[in-house]
Structures are given as C-alpha cells and as structure tokens.
Amino acid sequence: MAEKFNHITPDGYRRLREEYEALFGVERPKLVETISWAAGNGDRSENGDYIYGRKRLREIDRRINWLSKRMAAANVLDPSKQPDRSRVYFGATVTLADEDDNERIVTLVGEDEADAGTGRVSWNSPIARAVRGATVGDVRRVQLPSGEKELEIVAIDYPG
Template identity: 75%
Template structure:
C-alpha cells in the first residue's frame, strides 16, 4: 500500500467522481444488456459480441475499482484556502526561469490529475519536490532526465 497521501484538488476529485459515475451508471449497464443479448444467441465460444463484452466488462470493473480506491484514499485540498501564499504549496501555479531565461509555468496537482502537456505536474514529481516551499526569488536545483538544471521562482499564484 502506498504510504503517501493522495492529495487532490476539488476539480480533480470531481473528475474522478464523474468518470466513476459514468462507468458505473451508464456504460456498465449498457454493456450488461449487450452481454445478455449475445449470451441468448447461443454458442458463446464463437460469439464475438459475447466475448468482447465480457472482456470490456472486466476492463470497466478494474477501472471502477481503481477509481473507488483512489477516491477513498483522496485527501481533497483546496489551494484557494491556503493562508501562506508567499510559498509554493500544493495547488500553486509557479512561473520558473531557467539558466537560459526561458520561462516555464507549472501547477502542482495530485497524481491523478497530472498532465505535463498542460503544465500540470504531480506534486511529487522531481521538479515539484524541488520547488515546494520556495518563495519568489529562490533558486532551486533539480535533477531531470535531461540533466541537472537550476530554476528561479519568478511568480507564485493560487486560484
């Protein structure tokens, strides 16, 4: 079992809940109807609808179980309620400048809502660990797959 808390923003928790509800209330019942219809057609060993349906049902059930476990372990933290806005904490949107003065904007979010392409990084990623607790003007070194890099915290915003 993972010992780290599963921090998540309210929007991230809502997204998990919506996916869970859609799978459990909509997709799974439709699939059960299809499986029942296919089973009534006779020989199940050569019935593609039945076999595909059973396989898809197992995938949906695995995802539903995964989502249920993640929601149960979730600790929802609203970044808008942080009192200390001068430091980088969970949910902060941080503007970083590297040695070449190129800027990068990242938001520290939960593992379930991370999307690097949109600048949303897991609060436990190497870059997030390096900047957590930093204030504007602080320099932080981080070891990335491309090598070691130094970033300066240029700005910190909270929703």
C-alpha cells in the same frame, strides 16, 4: 507502513467522481445488457458481442475498482484556501526561469490529475519536490532527464 497521501484538487476529485459514475451508472449496465442478450444467442465461443463484452466488462470493473480506491484515499485540498500564498505549496501555479532565462509555468496538482503537456505536474514529481516551500527569488536545483538544472521561482499564484 505509512499511508501514501493522495492529494487532489476539488476539480480533480470531481473528474474522478464523474468518470466513476459514468462507468458504473451508464456504461456498465448497458454492457451487461448486451452481454446477456449475446449469451442468449447460443454458441458463445464464436459470439463476438459476448467475447468482446466480457473483455470490456473486465476492463470497466478494473477501472471502477481503481477509481473507488483512489477516491477513498483522496485528500481533497482546495488551493484557493491556502493561507500562506508567499510559498509554493500544493495547488500553486509557479513561474520558473532556468539558467537561459527560459520561463516555464507549472501547477502542482495530485498524481491523478497531472498532465505535463498542459503544465500540470504531480506534486511528487522531481520539479515539484524541488520547488515546494520556495518563495519568489529562490533558486532550486532539480535533476531532470535532460540533466541538472537551476530554476528560479519568478512568481507564485493560487486560484481564487
């Protein structure tokens, strides 16, 4: 089975790294210290600090494990170094217009940094798959939860 690409921008990778370092280097050691202190207080069955601490430690360890796997599989792509800026590729900020001339601006980013509320959509989302490779003036059809829409590429921009 082919490996799934985990494209990510340098900024997105930096945020994953910072979260990993904060959990692994700061929060986890403090929690282990609290758990050790709570364990030394005797009966663990009714010790809230101990019970909550163990539960939170499992959550942190799961997140650290997930972050380390995502970082190991990361393919960091810098959109500012995109040689062909006339087409929509990873990292592009695209202005789209629908049939009713409603404009929407989206930036194609990695799955781990997508936030539709701020216009950052995963490069694997239906809208991103529809516009990848398009140039200004192209019209693409996309199937959205609200139904099929035709989107025209109005502008393409890359950082830098």
